[in-house]
Structure formats: C-alpha cells, structure tokens
Amino acid sequence: MQQFIKQLAQENDFQATRLLKILRGVQAQYLYIPKEAIEQLAELLNIPRTQIQNVVEFYSFFHLEPRGKYDILISSSITDLMVGQEELIAYFAEKLGVKIGEVRADGVVSLNNTSCTGMCDQSLAGLVNGYAITKLTKARIDEIVENVNKQLPLDQWARDLFDVQDNIIKPDLLLNQKPTQGEAINATFARGLTETLSEVERSGLRGRGGAGYTTAWKWKFCSEDEGICDVSVHQQKQRYIVCNADEGEPGTFKDRVLLNSYADSVFEGMTVAAAIVGATQGFIYLRGEYLHLYEKLEGILQARRNANLLGKNILQHGFDFDIEICLGAGAYICGEESALIESLEGKAGIPRNRPPYPVTSGYLGKPTSVNNVETFLAAANIAIHGGEWFANLGTAKSKGTKILSISGDCAKAGIYEYAFGTTIQTILNDCGASDVLGVQVGGPSGTFIANDEFERKIAFEDLATGGSFIVFNNSRNILDIVHNFSHFFAHESCGFCTPCRVGTSLLKKQVDKIVEGHGSAGDIVALEELCQIIKNYSHCGLGQTAANPVLTTLERYPELYQSMLKKISYEPGFDLDKSLETARRMAHRDDAHAHLAQVED
Amino acid sequence: MSKTIVIDGKVIPFEDGQTIIQAATAAGVYIPHLCHNPKFTPHGSCKLCTVKVNGRNCSACTFPAAKGQTITNITKELNDDREKITQMLFVEGNHFCPSCEKTGNCNLQAVAYHLGMTDNHFPHFFENREVDASHPDVMIDHNRCIFCTLCVRASQQEDGKNVFAISGRGIEKRLVVNSPSGLLKDSDLDVNDCAAHICPTGAILIKRTGYKVPIGQRIFDHAHIDTVALAAEGASHDE
Numbered sequence: 143m144q145q146f147i148k149q150l151a152q153e154n155d156f157q158a159t160r161l162l163k164i165l166r167g168v169q170a171q172y173l174y175i176p177k178e179a180i181e182q183l184a185e186l187l188n189i190p191r192t193q194i195q196n197v198v199e200f201y202s203f204f205h206l207e208p209r210g211k212y213d214i215l216i217s218s219s220i221t222d223l224m225v226g227q228e229e230l231i232a233y234f235a236e237k238l239g240v241k242i243g244e245v246r247a248d249g250v251v252s253l254n255n256t257s258c259t260g261m262c263d264q265s266l267a268g269l270v271n272g273y274a275i276t277k278l279t280k281a282r283i284d285e286i287v288e289n290v291n292k293q294l295p296l297d298q299w300a301r302d303l304f305d306v307q308d309n310i311i312k313p314d315l316l317l318n319q320k321p322t323q324g325e326a327i328n329a330t331f332a333r334g335l336t337e338t339l340s341e342v343e344r345s346g347l348r349g350r351g352g353a354g355y356t357t358a359w360k361w362k363f364c365s366e367d368e369g370i371c372d373v374s375v376h377q378q379k380q381r382y383i384v385c386n387a388d389e390g391e392p393g394t395f396k397d398r399v400l401l402n403s404y405a406d407s408v409f410e411g412m413t414v415a416a417a418i419v420g421a422t423q424g425f426i427y428l429r430g431e432y433l434h435l436y437e438k439l440e441g442i443l444q445a446r447r448n449a450n451l452l453g454k455n456i457l458q459h460g461f462d463f464d465i466e467i468c469l470g471a472g473a474y475i476c477g478e479e480s481a482l483i484e485s486l487e488g489k490a491g492i493p494r495n496r497p498p499y500p501v502t503s504g505y506l507g508k509p510t511s512v513n514n515v516e517t518f519l520a521a522a523n524i525a526i527h528g529g530e531w532f533a534n535l536g537t538a539k540s541k542g543t544k545i546l547s548i549s550g551d552c553a554k555a556g557i558y559e560y561a562f563g564t565t566i567q568t569i570l571n572d573c574g575a576s577d578v579l580g581v582q583v584g585g586p587s588g589t590f591i592a593n594d595e596f597e598r599k600i601a602f603e604d605l606a607t608g609g610s611f612i613v614f615n616n617s618r619n620i621l622d623i624v625h626n627f628s629h630f631f632a633h634e635s636c637g638f639c640t641p642c643r644v645g646t647s648l649l650k651k652q653v654d655k656i657v658e659g660h661g662s663a664g665d666i667v668a669l670e671e672l673c674q675i676i677k678n679y680s681h682c683g684l685g686q687t688a689a690n691p692v693l694t695t696l697e698r699y700p701e702l703y704q705s706m707l708k709k710i711s712y713e714p715g716f717d718l719d720k721s722l723e724t725a726r727r728m729a730h731r732d733d734a735h736a737h738l739a740q741v742e743d
Numbered sequence: 744m745s746k747t748i749v750i751d752g753k754v755i756p757f758e759d760g761q762t763i764i765q766a767a768t769a770a771g772v773y774i775p776h777l778c779h780n781p782k783f784t785p786h787g788s789c790k791l792c793t794v795k796v797n798g799r800n801c802s803a804c805t806f807p808a809a810k811g812q813t814i815t816n817i818t819k820e821l822n823d824d825r826e827k828i829t830q831m832l833f834v835e836g837n838h839f840c841p842s843c844e845k846t847g848n849c850n851l852q853a854v855a856y857h858l859g860m861t862d863n864h865f866p867h868f869f870e871n872r873e874v875d876a877s878h879p880d881v882m883i884d885h886n887r888c889i890f891c892t893l894c895v896r897a898s899q900q901e902d903g904k905n906v907f908a909i910s911g912r913g914i915e916k917r918l919v920v921n922s923p924s925g926l927l928k929d930s931d932l933d934v935n936d937c938a939a940h941i942c943p944t945g946a947i948l949i950k951r952t953g954y955k956v957p958i959g960q961r962i963f964d965h966a967h968i969d970t971v972a973l974a975a976e977g978a979s980h981d982e
Contacts (some may be wrong), residue, residue, distance in 0.1 A: 192908030192921045199911040495787045495805040637916035639788045644831035647914040675827050679790045
C-alpha cells in the first residue's frame with residue numbers, strides 16, 4: 143500500500159490541493175480510505191491528518207469502511223421516486239442479496255441511495271463505481287446482478303447500460319450554434335478585449351446557476367485592481383477562471399448535456415473570460431456523478447492544446463491559459479461558489495464568510511471568477527455574435543435564453559431552451575404535460591407553483607431557475623415531494639452553521655411527523671417558525687433555501703397540511719410504544735401492560 | 744472620530760478593518776455570541792451574533808463595519824430568534840446543566856439565561872456521544888460540544904499546534920483529535936495550552952479541578968454574560 147500511495151501522491155506533485163483526486167485513487171484501489179493511507183498522506187502532503195479525515199467524512203463518495211467491489215448507488219431524487227425507485231431498489235437489494243446501505247458478506251457488492259445524479263430525463267438512474275447507469279428496469283437490474291455475480295469487469299458490461307442520452311428537444315439561440323474551434327477567441331481579439339467585455343455587458347448576461355449576478359460585473363471585479371483587458375499585464379497576475387459544473391440541484395441536467403455536446407464552446411467561453419480578466423489557469427469543477435464525461439473532456443482539452451487553443455501564446459494572441467478538470471466527490475454544497483473553491487483547494491466544501499468575495503479572494507486567496515457552464519457557453523457565443531444578438535431575446539431584466547432541464551410527468555423529458563419571459567403554460571404544452579398539479583421551478587431550492595399560476599414566466603424577476611423544471615401531475619402527493627426535498631437538504635447541509643445544521647434535521651423530523659400522521663394542532667405553526675429561522679439565519683444559499691419546499695407549498699396548500707393533523711391538542715413528538723422496546727426486551731415482557739398507546743383514549 | 748455606524752440608535756465609531764462586533768464591543772455594546780472570541784480569527788458559525796444591517800441579516804463577528812450602516816441588535820425579533828438558535832444547540836447535544844461541572848461558568852448556559860430561554864422547545868436528538876478521558880489532565884465530553892471551533896482555533900493560533908479539528912458533514916459533524924489513535928492522550932495537547940481552557944461549554948474540562956469553585960461563586964452566578972463578555976473582550980480588543 144505504501145508504494146501505491148506514494149506513487150499517487152507523486153503523480154499529483156504532493157499537492158494538498160489535489161487531495162480529492164488522490165483520495166479518489168485510494169478509494170478506487172482499496173474500496174475505502176484506510177487509516178494507514180490517511181497517516182501516510184498527511185506526511186506526504188504535509189497537512190494534518192484531520193484535514194484528510196474531514197474530507198473523507200464530508201464527501202459521500204469516500205468511505206472509512208470498505209464498500210463492495212461493485213459499489214452501486216441509486217438516485218433517490220423525486221423523479222426517481224416517481225418511476226418507482228423504492229420498489230426497484232428493494233428488488234435490486236433482494237436480487238443482489240444485500241441490504242440497502244450495506245456491503246454483501248462476500249464483499250463483492252454494496253448498494254445505497256444517493257442524491258440526484260443528474261439523469262432525471264432517464265430515470266431510474268444510478269452509479270456503478272462512479273459511472274452513470276440509466277433507465278433501470280427490472281430487466282436491466284437482472285442484467286447488472288448477473289454481471290456482478292459473475293464479477294465481470296465493468297468494461298465488459300453491455301454498453302447500453304451506461305447509455306446517457308442528450309435528449310435535446312427544443313434548441314434555440316445557444317443550442318443551435320455550432321461555432322468552429324477558435325472562433326470566439328479570434329472574434330474576441332479581433333474586436334478587442336475591452337470591447338468584448340462591453341459586448342458581454344451589453345448582452346445583459348446574468349449567471350445561469352440561478353443567482354443571476356451580472357457576468358460582466360463579476361469579470362470586472364475579478365480584475366479590478368489592474369490589468370483588465372490587457373494581456374501584457376496579465377502574465378504577472380495570478381487570477382483564476384472556474385467553471386462550476388457541479389450541477390447538483392435535483393432535476394437539473396443541462397450542464398451534463400452542454401459538456402457532452404458543447405464542451406468546445408464552454409471551454410472557449412472560459413478562455414475568453416480568462417483573456418478578459420487576466421487568468422492563466424482555469425478549472426472545471428465537474429461533479430463526481432459525471433465521471434462518465436471525464437475522459438471525453440480530457441480528450442477535448444488535449445485536442446484544444448494540440449490546436450493551440452489552450453496553452454502558451456494561444457492562437458498567437460500573446461496570452462497563456464490552460465484548464466484542469468477537478469472532480470467532486472458527492473456534495474451538493476460544492477455548487478456554492480466559495481464551497482466549490484474550498485473543494486478545489488482539497489478541503490471539505492464549507493462556504494466561506496463573505497466578504498471577501500471570490501472575485502477578490504478566491505482560489506488560494508487570489509481573485510477568482512466562478513461561472514456556470516451555461517454562462518460560459520453564452521459568453522462564447524456573445525463574443526462571436528455581439529451583445530445585441532443575445533439581448534434581443536428575453537425580458538427587460540432577463541436577457542437572452544435559459545436552458546431548462548425538464549423532467550417528471552411529461553411526455554418528452556429533456557433539454558429545452560426558451561427566451562426568458564416564456565410562460566410555464568407554453569413550456570408545459572411543449573413538453574407534453576397534462577393534468578398538471580404543479581411544477582417545481584428551480585429544484586428543491588426553488589419554488590413550487592400550483593396549476594393556477596401557469597401564466598407566470600421564467601425570468602429572474604418572476605421565476606428564477608438554474609434550469610430545474612419538474613412537472614407533477616394530479617396523481618402525485620405534494621407532501622411526498624416535500625418529504626423527499628426535506629430529507630435531501632438535511633443530508634446535504636454542510637453542518638457549518640447552527641440554523642442549517644440543526645434546523646434542516648429538525649425540519650426533516652417535523653415534516654416526517656406531519657406526513658406520517660403524528661402531527662397535532664400546534665405542529666404547523668412550529669413548522670413554519672422553524673422554516674423562518676433556517677431561511678433567515680443560515681450562512682449560505684443552501685440553508686437560506688432549504689425551507690422553500692415547505693414554505694412554498696404551505697403557502698399554497700395550507701388545508702393539505704391541516705388535513706394531516708390529528709384532532710387532538712397534543713401529540714408526543716416521538717413514538718411512545720417504540721421507545722419502550724428496550725425496556726420490554728430487558729424485562730422479557732410483551733404483554734398488553736407492557737405497551738403504551740400514543741394518545742390516551 | 745469621523746467614521747461611525749449606528750447600533751440600536753447609538754452612534755459608534757469604528758476603524759477600517761474592524762468587524763461590527765469589534766466596533767460594538769469597543770463601544771460597550773454587547774452582541775450575543777458563542778463562537779466569537781476576539782483573540783482568534785472569526786468563524787461566523789453559531790449565528791447568535793446575527794444583526795440586521797440596513798435591514799439585512801449579517802453575522803456581526805465576520806461582517807466589516809462600514810460607513811452608512813444602520814444596525815439593529817437588541818430587538819424582540821432578533822432575541823427571540825437567537826433564543827431559538829440557542830435551543831437548537833441545546834437539543835443537538837446532550838446538555839444537562841445541573842449535573843455539568845461547567846454550570847455557572849458556561850457561556851452556552853449564560854447566553855441562554857440572557858435570552859430568557861426557559862425550555863428546549865425543539866425535540867431532542869439524544870445522540871450517543873462519547874467521552875474521551877484518555878488524556879492524563881484533560882477530558883472531552885462530546886455531549887457538550889457545540890462546534891464553535893474555539894479549541895481548534897486556539898490550538899492553531901495561540902498554541903502553535905493543531906490538536907483539534909471538526910470533521911464530518913451536516914448533523915454528523917463532530918470534534919476530532921489530531922492523533923494517530925484519535926484519542927486525546929496521543930495528541931500533543933498540554934494542560935497549559937490555551938485550547939484546553941477555551942471551551943465555552945463543558946466539552947473540554949481540566950481533570951481534578953472539578954467544583955474547586957463552589958456553585959454560587961461562579962462567574963455567571965453574580966453577573967450577566969453581557970457584562971462579563973464586555974469586560975473580558977473589551978479589554979482584549981484594547982490590547
């Protein structure tokens with residue numbers, strides 16, 4: 143083991159910033175992160191062992207205990223539940239002969255749930271040793287079970303198990319563009335860097351991750367001190383461009399498609415941004431769930447280096463830039479830009495205190511611009527076609543188009559591009575949704591809208607979204623949705639601040655209590671009060687939006703929540719009878735007097 | 744003094760680089776807090792020091808004071824919510840004040856009294872947490888840890904060591920010790936280290952000192968936490 147670890151560390155230049163990459167290697171080799179490996183890496187990377195321990199415990203894809211040789215994770219996003227996830231994972235567990243969450247006795251296979259894997263248009267989805275598997279049915283599960291029991295190497299499994307489709311249903315402004323390599327870079331330098339930044343500003347482009355910060359301003363702030371749009375000054379400055387490809391919001395999968403089929407334009411957008419702000423190094427932070435894209439993207443980056451689109455003196459424009467891919471390891475919070483930067487530095491993804499903002503103090507304390515995949519795609523095309531071309535579409539405050547990931551109860555799940563200002567009804571018509579109960583716009587952290595609000599629009603000033611658009615028909619139960627989302631946030635809270643760490647767990651319990659029918663008169667008030675604390679006092683966007691599933695549905699369907707309550711004034715917050723289980727076992731009693739009713743008759 | 748902020752109507756001077764809580768403390772204004780200690784880099788995690796800056800919630804311990812800030816600190820709304828956040832800390836761990844050696848000297852308990860907290864409000868987690876009594880002079884009772892990271896920061900910034908860290912995600916978060924066995928006895932913690940004495944609750948205690956100061960003669964038996972904190976931390980700011 144010592145030799146393996148040493149070599150792994152050496153391949154990564156003994157850089158602590160590469161800790162996640164190193165640990166991925168260790169996990170793949172040993173199926174867990176052995177204690178000895180932590181000790182050795184602490185020495186080799188010159189960091190405290192507790193930093194490594196924290197990283198291992200923080201990210202869902204690292205383990206302190208061995209997983210199976212085949213580690214199977216099944217997505218438990220709401221869209222997976224809608225295609226029968228619970229039944230199918232139970233079937234999987236039974237066929238494999240392993241309990242959910244555990245490793246089979248022979249060590250060959252382990253099975254567990256995982257947060258949304260970004261395949262909601264081809265549910266039921268999962269991961270085998272990190273690689274995406276899609277459209278799971280009982281037949282496909284049988285096939286996987288057979289492969290596992292035969293211990294067939296992953297590369298000999300039928301390829302169609304790993305088939306990931308783009309499902310681009312409605313392309314518009316951006317998705318119809320197929321610029322040639324280097325077109326955006328050449329256009330940028332032909333027009334001039336300052337002029338191109340003006341075009342980006344004129345386009346009105348705002349961050350596509352959902353928060354909607356004006357892209358041109360971010361780039362300006364990133365190089366505010368000196369040297370913006372001046373390559374001669376750039377080379378001495380250390381600044382970074384980061385592409386946020388950690389799309390973890392359940393129901394979002396557009397970045398997966400953009401990186402599969404538009405990667406060149408995304409990289410070109412990063413290169414244009416680098417030229418403008420003066421960065422020589424870029425990173426693409428790719429969520430661990432998209433491991434299947436890694437090799438392909440590495441190939442594209444290499445081709446771009448070969449074509450002098452990356453590297454030294456790019457296309458003879460006198461500027462250097464390169465891009466490195468960093469894989470995440472299963473943590474939704476790393477989509478938050480400062481948590482993402484922490485993760486890039488080889489640490490647990492805990493959002494930083496702000497100010498300072500990443501544009502002044504980001505990766506390794508240097509100015510860093512973190513932008514969404516779609517933002518870079520748009521920027522590349524704006525660099526070619528100019529700001530007007532983009533700003534012609536959209537609304538006054540939301541220019542251009544938005545790429546949506548549509549899933550749930552509709553005939554055609556997939557990728558749709560719409561000009562901002564498009565109504566929900568139009569979108570529902572296009573994707574073939576009928577008998578609609580409501581739509582979750584923007585994922586669990588967004589808004590649930592009811593079927594009397596379908597004239598509302600996709601726009602920053604109305605319904606802002608990073609792209610998640612989940613349709614629910616009238617056969618669905620809103621409380622099931624809220625239940626799933628509340629568990630998601632409690633699982634993904636980083637735990638840094640009290641309101642989110644404790645609050646999301648309390649919220650999960652409180653929602654469970656009501657959904658399971660143990661709620662009583664005061665419980666809705668308590669629920670709402672808890673939501674307000676989490677929303678108003680949490681450290682970052684995760685906590686500030688974690689109560690949205692409850693708040694947005696409670697506002698629309700108060701009677702639904704009320705109907706779940708028992709008609710008594712007080713109900714214990716825990717199961718009285720279950721709590722007596724230990725006492726009964728110790729007393730060897732199971733008679734009627736050893737049981738308690740939850741509520742006195 | 745040309746630069747000022749306004750807290751609850753009181754005009755307070757500040758210097759560039761000061762956080763809101765630093766300016767407030769220097770001016771004798773108490774903002775409730777647990778994870779903040781002026782000696783160490785602010786952490787901003789307990790969220791008790793949340794104040795409204797021009798209507799927006801900000802952590803006073805990390806947010807820089809700046810011209811034009813109108814801040815509300817002691818309001819019913821903020822204090823009610825601070826009480827709830829304190830209650831969250833109480834139900835997350837296992838805090839039994841009457842049987843805790845730290846009672847009367849405990850910041851968590853004192854801030855709870857200060858905020859008028861009379862019950863725990865939320866359902867208890869009743870997590871099984873361990874006690875590490877392996878070290879000859881110092882013990883950790885994980886039941887009482889509130890993840891303020893003061894011991895982590897004190898060890899790094901004052902003792903020049905790296906004895907403590909926080910590990911894990913979400914509600915699984917826990918205090919860990921930097922030693923091969925994970926036990927305190929195998930770390931390089933010394934009883935005289937600042938980190939051994941900084942805990943605001945009873946999570947880190949010095950052995951064989953229990954009840955040396957009788958109940959009734961302890962810090963918060965006679966003074967409120969606002970007075971105590973201002974006296975201690977105001978002096979520290981002046982250093």
